[in-house]
Amino acid sequence: MNKLSLIALSLFSISFSYALETVKVFDGTERTCESEKDIFLNRNGAYRAKALKSEMNDQQVELTVKFEFLTCAKTDEGYKFVQIDPYSNTEYKIHALDGEIQTVNVLPINGYLKAYQDGVFKLIDRKELAFKAVQNHVVQIDLKDLKQKPSIDLAVSKEVILDSVDTQIIDTIRYGAFRVHFDVKETGASLKEVK
Template sequence: MKNFIFLMLIASNVFGADNSQIVKVFDGTAAKCVTKQDANQHKMGVYSLELINTKVTEDNVYVTVKMKNFQCKRTFTGYRFVPVSAYQTLEYFDFNQDLIKAKPLRVSFRSYVDGQYDLLTDRLAADKMEQVFRLKYNRSDVDFGAKTIDIDFWINKNVAFSRNDVHLFNDSVAFGSYRLKIKK
């Protein structure tokens, strides 16, 4: 039996030379894509965040991360996570078998300092399957004297929902967070 588990956390427990780590902190650590039920559960898609690099200077904190977007779909060999654009229109059938379309209008990559909750980053994501974000923070905005600098990242989508091509409503859909821990 094939049991494919897509780890939402690609860089889990991987420390670089600069003692940085990124961990999944909200809505679980993994999503599986094995059955139709899994495809339904993750119909709005999933994403992974990979830590590329961090650098801390006296005045700034530099972070480079790679975001990848996926959707659980049925393929010739079973259900699999396949790469999709962050703006991929998602289609599924509701309990009445009406076609529901969820079209992302705006996809934001956001960050804040753990415990502070002041928005630090609100970057518009590109219409791509994966994207690299190079971020620069003023150290005084993210370093509060603790042993680590903790920055949380998440994705927010503004989505237009329609049933049988009739607009229903717009909604904001937030995806789980990752926390970057930089040891000083």
């Protein structure tokens, strides 16, 4: 069984190796890639995220997060998730109203990682996604924001053109969000340890 867990961000501090608390706050917890049906269910892709470290820089916390963008595909070894550039054009099939099968081309326009202050939904940082399947991003968080609420939400989304014989529309694909918790002190913040 080939499963991809999209919830568990394994978070590690730069100076410690311990599990940290991360809670999925939007949509499902797990994606599978075991059949043709999963190719359709994962037609917009998926991603994994791993927080690599957090560091203090003056009055800012810098959180480094690694992202891996994936798609479900049929390979010589069977169905499995494979890495894909988030800006790659993809396609899927649908049944049109007249019963014909149509191809929908998915043409990415742009993609973003956004960090929000938990519960307040204040935009803290926004990064444009790179043209790579695996990419690191450094999210800058003001220490004063973490003192108000010691957690942030990370969310990935991209705007795409959905192009078929009958229609062409612009849509936003939201891939879900992760919540990252911090231990906050007067002089700094670090990723929170899971008990």
